[in-house]
Amino acid sequence: YCLNDIEGLENPTSENVSRWIWQRLKPVLPELSRIDFSETCTSGCIYRGD
Template sequence: MLSITKEFHFSASHRLAHLAADHPCGRLHGHNYVLMVELSARESELTPAGFVRDYGDLDALKKWIDEFLDHRHLNDVMKDRNPSAENIARWVYENWRRDLPELTAVRVSETPKTWATYRPAP
């Protein structure tokens, strides 16, 4: 398998439910998120140019992130899910899997030292 990865950035607020009253993530707060998508293909599935997918094809994802995630309150955007990094990664994957069939994983970082990854089971 060959893979490509592209990184996107957005800033948003959230408040996580189901935490102890004194847990800092239970309060309204925000992050400067980093979101990475991984796309994979077998060598036989590469485009004639040798790409898994042209990076330019990911411009629509960038526009979607800017419109629906950037400077938003994620609790309002992801109404049916607690907006943890894990749930954000899965939600993005589920929203983009049809448009990007090569999508194999979505990673979300809330801080420079923490990452959550959603990769569907094989």
């Protein structure tokens, strides 16, 4: 499978993947405060559910 083949990840940027993960984990991990997503050593994002 490719990320593009997964519903909701048709445009799998680091921000979109982080949001997709957040939406699935937050309901079962209510203490979740952020997702750190790294693409390389110098690029990625931090998602805090905003």
